[in-house]
Amino acid sequence: KNQVEQSPQSLIILEGKNCTLQCNYTVSPFSNLRWYKQDTGRGPVSLTIMTFSENTKSNGRYTATLDADTKQSSLHITASQLSDSASYICVVSGNAGKSTFGDGTTLTVKP
């Protein structure tokens, strides 16, 4: 069964600090892995998308890594801002195009 596990479930950090969110998956075959940011009451917005051959991808203060061998990905947020408070969702797609969603990590950045 295809599964995407995210950790931690929730995280509280102080403004300016860095943090790393984890995503482990069992989706096979693998096509791509995406990280989304979802503000409360809004639709998810894409942060990064990585295919099998990509190990790291950055989008501003967001850096995603992918280890296709261990089926793990991380999202690193640098110098956090209050506006980073949101839910971060890891989505893994197989070759058939079907996406499996993680439950997300709720990040709270406090001043």
Added chain:
Amino acid sequence: GAVVSQHPSRVICKSGTSVKIECRSLDFQATTMFWYRQFPKKSLMLMATSNEGSKATYEQGVEKDKFLINHASLTLSTLTVTSAHPEDSSFYICSAPQGPNEKLFFGSGTQLSVL
């Protein structure tokens, strides 16, 4: 970048009424769109895949007659919650894939509250 517009953003209705939610791809054509339901502090749950010009594909456990999907054009899919009841209250989101990696572009979501 690609934009998906979802309307309305919030709707409050009485029990027993039907509610229609629209999802439009504004600057690209989408032969496929996805509809999700999301409960508080939980991730998106795929309800159905909307296919332009053909019947939608529903996920296991999703009632076809309850959640009517119409994908009449390459830029518009609608989800109608028929005879809504309080347990249908939820956040509904649509998405459309675009590009070689079928990157998903999401609508802004619709918060449905059934009284």
